[in-house]
Amino acid sequence: MTKVRALVVDDSFFMRKLISDLLSKSGLIEVVDTAKDGIEAIDKIKKLKPDVVTLDVEMPRMNGLEALEQIMKNHPVPIIMVSSLTKTGTDTTIHALQLGAFDFIAKPSGAISFDIAKVKDELVDKILIAYRQKEKWIRQWNINKKGFISIRNQTQKYIEQLKDNQNIQGIVAIGTSTGGPKALQEVVTKLPKNIPYAILIVQHMPAGFTKSLATRLDSISEIHVVEAEDKQALQPGTAYIAPGDYHMVVERQSNQYFIRLNQNDPVGGHRPSVDVLFKSLSDVPLNKVMVIMTGMGSDGTKGLQSMHKDGNVIRIAEDESTCVVFGMPKSAIKSGVIDMIVPLYDIANKIVETIQKQRGWQSWN
Incomplete structure (x- = not known):
């Protein structure tokens, strides 16, 4: 060699x-x-x-x-x-x-x-x-x-339809690893500020780096981006990044949804783990858009497999052509649970389109 x-x-x-x-x-x-x-x-x-x-x-x-x-x-x-x-x-x-x-x-x-x-x-x-x-x-x-072809203009025409609502109507969950910070910048910065879903993100990173990642993304995005905190109530138009060295799950109390953090054993060598987050969402009775992007290994596949197969859950994998490492998306695609395979520069657009369909809009004009 x-x-x-x-x-x-x-x-x-x-x-x-x-x-x-x-x-x-x-x-x-x-x-x-x-x-x-x-x-x-x-x-x-x-x-x-x-x-x-x-x-x-x-x-x-x-x-x-x-x-x-x-x-x-x-x-x-x-x-x-x-x-x-x-x-x-x-x-x-x-x-x-x-x-x-x-x-x-x-x-x-x-x-x-x-x-x-x-x-x-x-x-x-x-x-x-x-x-x-x-x-x-x-x-x-x-x-x-x-410069990738910007989809900002495509997304902009949907903003009026995505009305502010204090109660989240769904969840976007994103899992990524190697190449993730750059990929997240491509996706998160193109989401409209009044998107009616909460966004939950697991990026494989050590403690200390996720806070800086959240601060950086928040400064260049329309939505609010924070490092997640334990017992934090989910809000629409906000992205929550799992802190390094903590698993992040979602719990329901009455009609509200809360983030819970724990330091249970690593799963597949990872803490935070995409599988842990995704599995915690499997019984959450909300519309969900699940996204798996660039990264080594197979984290996220088991979590996607735990999802009920119905119209309330759409699973998106990043296309190999734009992945830094085509490990996590490849594993999910091979498992047969993916609904869409999308290049990085079009993922934000597909998220918005999916939210509109889940909310019952048949026309985007």
Whole structure:
């Protein structure tokens, strides 16, 4: 097998050495060089043309976000952000993912993590996946640079029909993993502010990052986006993102619906788990639009299988052509529970159309 050629970028000599040694010992990755900041990284990417880059977030001269923008503009390559669990680190990482970074790894114990070996397997796996997806990912990035055909105008004509209502009339549930932050930006920012459904989101992320993701999406969306809280009442026009390291479920009390968070055992290696959320919705007597998007593995399939097969539940899977990793949607599609297979840039439109049909409108004009 040809080794994956990686460039390691970190302002700490110790971290560059530790990460390089970990990757080299895998036997699958060749570290072609290292760089101490964004300026040096750009120069070495231009000269060495690595397959994948690991990029630190907080660096002098040019930080990870600034470097990412320059790299993606001039020399696009799959980039794994390596972030410390600080507010600055998490905020910048979420922004980076939405600007085109392939994925991220959280340093276990701050900027200089001598225990980085704890995430060795995860880091190696993500680099190998980035390498396998490289050509497809670069093609998608070039499309994104030119801009997907915006569906904002298509969605806008429906807004008058989606009237404000203090009682939710249904639920949109979204599950995603690798590539999810960028995919969520494509979908959530195109939903109209007075959508009569609550939106529940499970994105595989560690604690700390989901708050930054919610804040970032809220700042660029018409709907309200928050990190979910325990015992929080669901409201229409609001998206709730499951906090990292917590499962999110929905409970009914009288005629109201509430979020409940728990730290029960991970399911399929995940907490939060898409399956856990989806299964909790199986007996909720509301219209539901279930969406499974880009991500590794099969999380979400069992949850979709638990749904009653009736007109009140529509299941949407992201099309392979726009997935960063076609794992979760592929599993759901193969199981036979999917009603629509939709490219990323049209998912928001299909959600709105489905809501209208579920509410009994036969004409969109």
